[in-house]
Amino acid sequence: MDKGQLIEELSGSWDETKAARDSLVGLGAAVVAPVLDVLCDEESPVGWNVPADVLCRIGEPALLPLAEASASASADSPEVARRVLWALARLDVPHPGVYVPLLTHPHPRVRDNALSVLRGEGEASMRFVDRLLPLLGDPEPEVRKRAVAVFDAIGTGAVPELRRLRRQPATGPRIRSGALEALAAIDGPAALDDKDRAAWRRLTRIKRPAETPEGMHLCGSWYAVPSTDQAAVLDAFDLGGPEPVTLRTGAAAWNHDRHAWHRRRVHYKCARVFVSPVLDGWTLVFGDSSENTHRVESADDAEAEKVLASVVRRRCADLSRRFGAAQWYGMSCGDGWTAWCIAEGGDVVRHYDAFDAAEGGRAEDSHGEGPAHPAESGYLLPHQRALPDDAFDGVDLSDPEAFFARYRQVKERLGIPETCHANDIAARMSVDPGALGAHTRVEGAGVLALTVCGREHGHPAGALPC
Template identity: 50%
Template sequence: MELVEDLAGEDRQRASDRLVAMGEAAVGPVLAVLCDERSPVEWSTAALVLQRIGEPALEPLVGALAAAATTEVARRCSSTLGGLRVADGGRFAALLSHPAPRVRESAASALQDLRADVEPYLPALAGVLDDPDEAVRRRARLAIEAAGWLAVPMLREIRRGTGRRRTAALTTLADVGGWDALDEADRRAVARLIEIKAAREAPAPMHLCGSWFAVPTADQPAVLDAFGLAEPRAVTMRLGGSAWTRDHHGWSSVPHAECRRTYVTPALDGWTLVFGKIPAVAHAAPADSETVWRDEVRARCAALSARFGAAHCYGASCGDGWTAWCLAEDGEVIRFYDAFEPGDQTGEPHPAEAGLRLPHISAFPMEAFEGVPREGIAERFREIQRTLPAQAHATTLAARLSVDPSALGPHTTVAGRAVLALTPCGLAEPSTPGALAI
């Protein structure tokens, strides 16, 4: 069909409009192009035509998806099916019983896009919470979660029943509304599980991305008071770390999602660690957040050290080379370093930095290869690598001065309990949504 060929040319918009006007008659040729990995037509162009045609393309797309011979063709068909313009979401709900897992997953994805309008199809989605395919189960949970609190009564009913769906329902309840979405029976069950796991929990290395404070005290109530935290709830260390990681990495439109709660460790080798975004930093405009962070860290470390004798703040990123540290004693910041703002240092290098190279200092001086012949550059490079001092990092400083969270283990002494506590932002908001590892 000449119009389909025109989808690869400069007049693709006109061709698209005419194909859409043809409706069902255009579905077969356009679908063939979509499934042809060698076609000069961009698959996304063909997909948009089919999505605009809508209902007549549904069954052919389902057939193509179920029969897809390659992962790429399956991906194209699935993406197209998920965005198909179909007036009745019940058509997608009916596909949740299709024999092909790919089709069931795509149908759940299409229902997820309905968000609150998915309510009539929640029972159908609940029916695949125990689907034999993990991808289908995951997509069904996301689709139910998209309905928000409209799904809570159904999920609570599933929790009171039997079968594998109970676990998926609990996770989805937590993702919808956190602690507030659980009924009293589930709250008691979760609390019991936390107590059981905490009793035999050994410290384990934490994934670090963000900043944390370290205070040389085992007086947790005093630390909570110093940070203005309230309503501490006993948790496992794993749960506390999971909450911090989720709050830092998760994207959410929920107000104050990053700064509602703080993870406070038990005393680890005599140091209490505090993980959580400072509210003032979370509230700052993106362009100002780094400056606000540096100012807040300096001020908070100084205040904490006046109360506890010393206080540290460390920062590390899992996505780039950022690292930072702030060290304060007796009410005064004696050292501050930020790898991305080396011109904003405070104090001279700390003795704990001895033998280390600051991250902003070039590893290879410009003159390193002067006079070295081309064939000797590789050997000169290896020679310099062998002689370079190790690069300083927050975890290195923490290991030398306090506690390195990335190196926790059975050797770490533990006193007290881990807690999640609420910031002033958290006190004014519902519980934070999101299932956490216990």
């Protein structure tokens, strides 16, 4: 049977096409072009996984044709690009070194995909380090980002080469900057030498006085205390090793540590916190302490929320005894969770958690510890339902515009107030970190400070902006 007939037989089910797929794989390089045409044809009745399987099993002879398809005008279709890149990353090849020539391909999509494959090899990609180093200075930001990820996967074995690159002015500022980012990704500040650490601190000193505050992405938890005494705040949270940073750096560290995953290190989520400069008279402390993290992690799912709540309430009470008042706020960018705790003079006067309240709460009416706080006045609490059951009758709920139009209409007609979240309560009680701006009064310098875990294990790995 010739290759044309075999390709026609690819239009059956997965099981029905097995014989044709096997025969095409046996023909090897001779059928790469026509099978690739089927893969790239969005109108073809053949499921895209069928030709992709054939190309992946043919292996190395399909490498360059797939790379060219990825770079060609046909890949302007997101669907075609997805199919081609899927196959390109999964070729049955004898060793990953066959992807190395693609690192110099003129199209960034191809370079990026080759880097993705080499990243999956982890430490084994160290043998390609000389070919990888130039990608740290690639003109395309996404390619540079991927190159940093490859060096992170390689690990500490790449540190000497990266440090050598940092000391070679002829390589240019972009590639030296990429090497610095890769060093930070591998092992955080511990991977930097004294000269790089001094340069970072010098840049921070230059940028910090002229920095205009910007609203922070709110995902995680933070405390607020009415104090200008940073040393007292550090002592209250048992923090050490404070390193002055810009607001931008501190915010990035908080978000990085909240969302990061690290395969080589533990305690990366509880090693440090960001203690803000004084913002409109308040000091904010972002992040999780060792106690928060490990007591919650050691509890089962049913108990974790109760453990966190008890830690938060006790700490807020202790902080308010020392500073007169204290608040804790929590928000999630992923699932709508929001919570707050307010303490005054050593006592918790209000603790609210939207998820706990939705399940029944701990008090009769306020759904939390303590009565509703005046800061909540005029708002609906997140768990409260105010729309009537028939509010969306006749509305296509799959149409966002129609849904929100009806939502606004019903709210206005019935006079339903806005729903509050932790940042709204923070705005009334202390400072909303999501609304920082030129209007915010800033005193002193913020710091990244180490928790008990951080003093033992060091800063988390990862590059941070200055």
